[in-house]
Amino acid sequence: MAARGVGLLTRLPLRAQRSQAQRPLRRLLTCPGTVAADVGREEPSSGSAETGSEDRTPKKRFSEVQKERREQAQRTVLIHCPNKISEKKLLKHLSQHGPINSHFFYESFGLYAVVEFSQKESIASLQNVTRTPSLGTEAAIPFRSRYFNLKLKNPVNQTSEQSSIQCSNQSSPSSKKLFESLCCAGSVDDQLNTLLKESQLTEENTKLRYLTCSLIEDVAAAYFPDCAVRPFGSSVNSFGKLGCDLDMFLDLDEIGKISAHKASGNFLVEFQVKNVPSERIATQKILSVIGECLDHFGPGCVGIQKILNARCPLVRFSHQASGFQCDLTANNRIALESTELLYIYGALDSRVRALVFSIRCWARAHSLTSSIPGAWITNFSLTMMVIFFLQRRSPPILPTLDCLKTLADAEDKCIIEGHNCTFVRDLNRIKPSGNTETLELLLKEFFEYFGNFAFNKNSINIRQGREQNKPESSPLHIQNPFETSLNISKNVSQSQLQKFVDLARESAWILHQVDKYRPSPSSLQPWGLAALLLPTVANTMSVAKKKKKPASERIKNLLESIKSSSTENSTATSGKRAVSTQA
Numbered sequence: 368m369a370a371r372g373v374g375l376l377t378r379l380p381l382r383a384q385r386s387q388a389q390r391p392l393r394r395l396l397t398c399p400g401t402v403a404a405d406v407g408r409e410e411p412s413s414g415s416a417e418t419g420s421e422d423r424t425p426k427k428r429f430s431e432v433q434k435e436r437r438e439q440a441q442r443t444v445l446i447h448c449p450n451k452i453s454e455k456k457l458l459k460h461l462s463q464h465g466p467i468n469s470h471f472f473y474e475s476f477g478l479y480a481v482v483e484f485s486q487k488e489s490i491a492s493l494q495n496v497t498r499t500p501s502l503g504t505e506a507a508i509p510f511r512s513r514y515f516n517l518k519l520k521n522p523v524n525q526t527s528e529q530s531s532i533q534c535s536n537q538s539s540p541s542s543k544k545l546f547e548s549l550c551c552a553g554s555v556d557d558q559l560n561t562l563l564k565e566s567q568l569t570e571e572n573t574k575l576r577y578l579t580c581s582l583i584e585d586v587a588a589a590y591f592p593d594c595a596v597r598p599f600g601s602s603v604n605s606f607g608k609l610g611c612d613l614d615m616f617l618d619l620d621e622i623g624k625i626s627a628h629k630a631s632g633n634f635l636v637e638f639q640v641k642n643v644p645s646e647r648i649a650t651q652k653i654l655s656v657i658g659e660c661l662d663h664f665g666p667g668c669v670g671i672q673k674i675l676n677a678r679c680p681l682v683r684f685s686h687q688a689s690g691f692q693c694d695l696t697a698n699n700r701i702a703l704e705s706t707e708l709l710y711i712y713g714a715l716d717s718r719v720r721a722l723v724f725s726i727r728c729w730a731r732a733h734s735l736t737s738s739i740p741g742a743w744i745t746n747f748s749l750t751m752m753v754i755f756f757l758q759r760r761s762p763p764i765l766p767t768l769d770c771l772k773t774l775a776d777a778e779d780k781c782i783i784e785g786h787n788c789t790f791v792r793d794l795n796r797i798k799p800s801g802n803t804e805t806l807e808l809l810l811k812e813f814f815e816y817f818g819n820f821a822f823n824k825n826s827i828n829i830r831q832g833r834e835q836n837k838p839e840s841s842p843l844h845i846q847n848p849f850e851t852s853l854n855i856s857k858n859v860s861q862s863q864l865q866k867f868v869d870l871a872r873e874s875a876w877i878l879h880q881v882d883k884y885r886p887s888p889s890s891l892q893p894w895g896l897a898a899l900l901l902p903t904v905a906n907t908m909s910v911a912k913k914k915k916k917p918a919s920e921r922i923k924n925l926l927e928s929i930k931s932s933s934t935e936n937s938t939a940t941s942g943k944r945a946v947s948t949q950a
């Protein structure tokens with residue numbers, strides 16, 4: 368991932384004062400698990416969106432969203448523009464080819480325009496008047512793509528009429544800006560919602576992701592007409608952060624479907640094809656040839672790496688114009704199912720995404736996650752942990768996967784390579800939860816829960832929503848929701864897990880202090896979520912570990928003493944105290 372973390376925050380003194388009065392809480396979704404006729408009719412929000420804002424319109428299925436976005440992307444072009452350009456003139460020029468639905472500009476080593484036509488025919492019309500450049504000493508490989516380069520015929524005339532162009536932002540906020548926003552928030556709930564709002568994918572960034580897939584599909588279609596390149600992972604599962612990678616799936620199934628559909632009469636006609644010994648070898652061969660194709664003919668595709676011996680073979684490259692780091696896979700259909708499953712979990716309750724974003728950001732700030740493969744926990748595993756934790760609340764905030772399976776109808780049935788991937792696809796059939804816990808409480812409890820989880824003997828399992836005995840000895844065991852014999856966190860080392868546990872305990876402790884002391888919003892003192900993101904929390908702990916008793920033990924004792932004192936005496940004590948991260 369190319370995302371900028373918050374790990375570079377400058378540490379400010381941790382001083383705090385008595386907490387502000389809690390804002391009124393809004394009612395949230397009720398008990399999950401059964402068909403609900405009244406979805407979208409929950410009570411209105413009471414003022415601010417502490418727990419996010421619920422959309423009360425019927426929620427779209429993942430497949431509907433994918434279909435609409437894909438079709439929209441097929442009517443869209445990407446244009447590299449001169450820096451000085453008249454927006455009005457450009458739109459007028461392009462309108463010769465048909466009406467334009469929408470457009471936006473962004474900057475990424477130059478100025479780019481993304482223009483969505485109303486009709487697909489406009490693309491061919493534009494391509495028909497587009498020339499292949501003559502490059503002096505170099506030679507161009509001709510390729511009719513939807514990625515154009517715009518040049519001014521009379522630069523002098525045009526620059527005099529240029530208007531300033533509004534560019535849409537494609538990167539996450541700077542650490543400083545995010546930190547300031549978090550410090551100024553009125554409550555921990557506001558902090559989590561602010562983090563979500565500022566770092567989630569924008570509408571424009573989402574459009575650019577679908578467009579990039581569509582452009583890659585055009586290249587792959589040179590070999591495999593009727594193929595589809597579909598985004599999956601965090602770009603489309605609702606947990607994507609600005610700057611996250613773009614996972615793509617080369618879907619060749621449509622090709623087979625078309626021929627099956629057309630078959631009629633007394634004969635069955637099959638294509639003569641080359642046979643290879645296994646599905647994996649077929650995938651490697653296909654990806655190899657597409658990798659070559661992208662390398663030689665893919666406009667804007669650079670740094671192509673063919674990683675074909677990985678468990679899941681892939682082609683990795685950078686798409687220069689969009690700035691996305693892309694991973695193209697094939698024969699990875701189960702990942703599409705887990706993407707849809709996460710989309711459903713993310714859409715069921717607004718607290719889910721807010722919590723996942725914060726935990727991912729917290730993990731990144733403390734180098735628990737990394738863009739380099741290794742013994743680190745992944746964002747996918749962290750998301751599974753949050754889902755599992757929310758299934759364990761009382762009443763549960765999220766239903767188990769088994770529960771989603773019982774709600775499935777005949778259309779939802781899905782078996783991939785012998786793995787049962789059946790679950791309800793229609794979000795509106797899942798009953799909302801009656802749990803009304805605040806994000807602040809959930810964040811604190813998340814850290815406490817996993818700070819004290821018996822990782823040595825138990826496995827995390829979102830299918831059943833309960834802890835199970837670990838079937839193997841990896842330090843962290845999170846059952847793959849569909850390939851249930853697999854552990855999605857097999858790579859995580861004991862030391863990385865211990866670091867996670869230590870940080871979780873310390874973070875729970877810091878959040879307990881928020882109850883008692885909160886600085887005034889204008890003081891820009893790090894508190895709540897902002898305090899959790901400070902990198903020195905981890906450093907302090909490792910120094911403390913070397914010097915004294917293990918930090919985890921001391922924090923555990925502290926947590927226990929806080930717990931017992933808060934149950935004995937629920938009225939908070941007044942007065943200022945310094946919050947120290949050195950437990």
Ligand code: GTP
Pocket residue numbers: 368599600601602604606607608611612614702703705706745746747847850854855856
């Ligand atoms: P980012 O870190 O924001 O990219 O999150 P991500 O969810 O996109 O993760 P990643 O790019 O690593 O993987 C893309 C998708 O592949 C995930 O969302 C999952 O659907 C799937 N995936 C990733 N890791 C695993 C794994 O270990 N096992 C299985 N079964 N699927 C995985």
Ligand code: MG
Pocket residue numbers: 600601602611612613614
């Ligand atoms: Mg990804």
